Amino acid sequence: MSFDTLTSSDNTMGTTPGYMPGFGNDFETEALPGALPQGMNSPQKCAYGLYGEQLSGTAFTAPSHQNERTWCYRIRPSVKHVGRFDKIDVPYWKSAPHVLDDVISLGQYRWDPIPHAGESLTWLTGMRTVTTAGDVYTQAGMATHVYLVTESMEDEYFFSADSELLVVPQEGRLRFCTELGVIDIEPKEIAILPRGLVYRVELPEGKPARGFVCENYGQKLDLPGRGPIGANCMANRRDFKTPIAAFEDRDAHSRVVIKWQGQFHETFIDHSPLDVVAWHGNYAPCKYDLRDYCPIGAILFDHPDPSIFTVLTAPSGVPRTANIDFVLFRERWMTMEDTFRPPWYHKNVMSELMGNIYGEYDAKPDGFAPGGISLHNMMLPHGPDQTAFDKATHSNLGPEKLENTMSFMFETRYPQHLTEFAAKEAPLQDNYIDCWDSLEKNFDGTPEGNWKR
Ligand SMILES: O=C(O)Cc1cc(O)ccc1O
Numbered sequence: 001m002s003f004d005t006l007t008s009s010d011n012t013m014g015t016t017p018g019y020m021p022g023f024g025n026d027f028e029t030e031a032l033p034g035a036l037p038q039g040m041n042s043p044q045k046c047a048y049g050l051y052g053e054q055l056s057g058t059a060f061t062a063p064s065h066q067n068e069r070t071w072c073y074r075i076r077p078s079v080k081h082v083g084r085f086d087k088i089d090v091p092y093w094k095s096a097p098h099v100l101d102d103v104i105s106l107g108q109y110r111w112d113p114i115p116h117a118g119e120s121l122t123w124l125t126g127m128r129t130v131t132t133a134g135d136v137y138t139q140a141g142m143a144t145h146v147y148l149v150t151e152s153m154e155d156e157y158f159f160s161a162d163s164e165l166l167v168v169p170q171e172g173r174l175r176f177c178t179e180l181g182v183i184d185i186e187p188k189e190i191a192i193l194p195r196g197l198v199y200r201v202e203l204p205e206g207k208p209a210r211g212f213v214c215e216n217y218g219q220k221l222d223l224p225g226r227g228p229i230g231a232n233c234m235a236n237r238r239d240f241k242t243p244i245a246a247f248e249d250r251d252a253h254s255r256v257v258i259k260w261q262g263q264f265h266e267t268f269i270d271h272s273p274l275d276v277v278a279w280h281g282n283y284a285p286c287k288y289d290l291r292d293y294c295p296i297g298a299i300l301f302d303h304p305d306p307s308i309f310t311v312l313t314a315p316s317g318v319p320r321t322a323n324i325d326f327v328l329f330r331e332r333w334m335t336m337e338d339t340f341r342p343p344w345y346h347k348n349v350m351s352e353l354m355g356n357i358y359g360e361y362d363a364k365p366d367g368f369a370p371g372g373i374s375l376h377n378m379m380l381p382h383g384p385d386q387t388a389f390d391k392a393t394h395s396n397l398g399p400e401k402l403e404n405t406m407s408f409m410f411e412t413r414y415p416q417h418l419t420e421f422a423a424k425e426a427p428l429q430d431n432y433i434d435c436w437d438s439l440e441k442n443f444d445g446t447p448e449g450n451w452k453r
């Protein structure tokens with residue numbers, strides 16, 4: 001294994017991150033030989049003069065198959081990475097409950113891609129909350145955001161005590177220099193940043209980046225149970241990648257920003273907090289390539305529920321009713337016979353926020369652009385637009401490959417509330433609901449119906 005260690009003048013944490021395969025594994029990794037204690041967690045004196053420290057992601061007493069924690073061996077303990085806190089304003093990053101009197105969230109909404117604003121924005125200042133759901137104070141619900149990043153964070157670090165972040169890039173690369181190692185992602189990949197993990201976000205190519213974030217206030221994202229599908233397909237555990245240890249021993253005046261109970265706080269220190277030389281455990285960030293997702297689908301007739309495309313799911317406490325399902329609609333074959341193949345018209349007790357990563361989504365060939373977002377809130381009817389309906393009802397149904405398509409859904413049991421940014425600043429399509437305007441009555445009392453097209 002190669003190690004990315006740094007000199008005190010280096011700010012990059014290496015250029016080629018290394019990863020370990022597996023989802024939720026008990027990993028161990030060291031950036032200096034012998035830095036990781038063997039057979040115990042808390043030796044009287046740690047090698048290299050390091051401090052031992054535990055990062056707990058679940059209650060100490062959580063059932064053992066769910067218990068997550070990581071032991072870090074670091075240059076300074078985390079208490080040295082914070083000082084006194086001052087509240088700061090991060091005006092576009094909102095948390096639930098955030099229900100506005102003059103904004104109507106009841107509706108079907110769609111946005112054009114949110115453009116870069118022409119101002120210099122970091123991961124923190126470039127986060128634009130679109131919806132919030134549930135309640136951050138009680139660790140239930142989520143928020144959805146679009147990030148518009150044009151600048152790397154420099155001598156600035158962040159962690160969210162409120163949430164785990166699921167990051168879905170749509171344009172440009174990102175580098176997460178975290179306490180536990182470095183993760184690079186680009187469009188078609190995702191990253192998961194656990195609650196409490198300190199990191200800095202860089203643009204490794206210096207090019208602006210845009211993408212989507214699902215902020216999970218609740219229990220951690222997990223792989224869905226496959227039930228009768230068995231042990232393979234959908235997202236396979238081995239395809240998730242967790243970074244190897246990397247650290248900085250760097251003295252520089254630095255700002256640490258913490259999101260805690262929906263509010264932002266800053267504190268200043270005189271060194272980099274990314275100083276974990278070795279670690280072991282199962283509470284760690286990871287990345288996943290969405291091209292590794294192996295969809296399971298209908299092979300004779302009918303259109304199954306989209307839950308078959310669940311990549312990750314976060315429980316809510318109500319059995320099989322997710323706080324968040326992350327669902328992927330990617331390239332796949334359509335083979336169903338005598339079937340209306342695109343998503344059916346429906347109303348859903350869950351609320352559905354979708355984003356287009358690239359290409360065309362089969363239910364919305366018109367107007368749902370890459371980078372665009374749609375929201376079909378709890379119990380709001382929706383379904384294919386006129387173009388998709390016409391194709392689905394009149395085309396010959398041979399096997400057809402849906403090519404050049406990758407959209408996703410953040411689905412939650414909680415209704416989603418629009419922020420002021422989403423309702424008033426972002427490029428909301430006023431005419432979105434017109435996409436169903438021309439759907440006609442084909443009913444004429446005869447079994448054949450009166451198909452005008
Ligand atoms: O509304 C949508 O486009 C998402 C969706 C897709 C699908 O195949 C079935 C149901 C569903 O909500």
Ligand SMILES: [Fe+2]
Nearest residue numbers: 348352376382
């Ligand atoms: Fe839907």
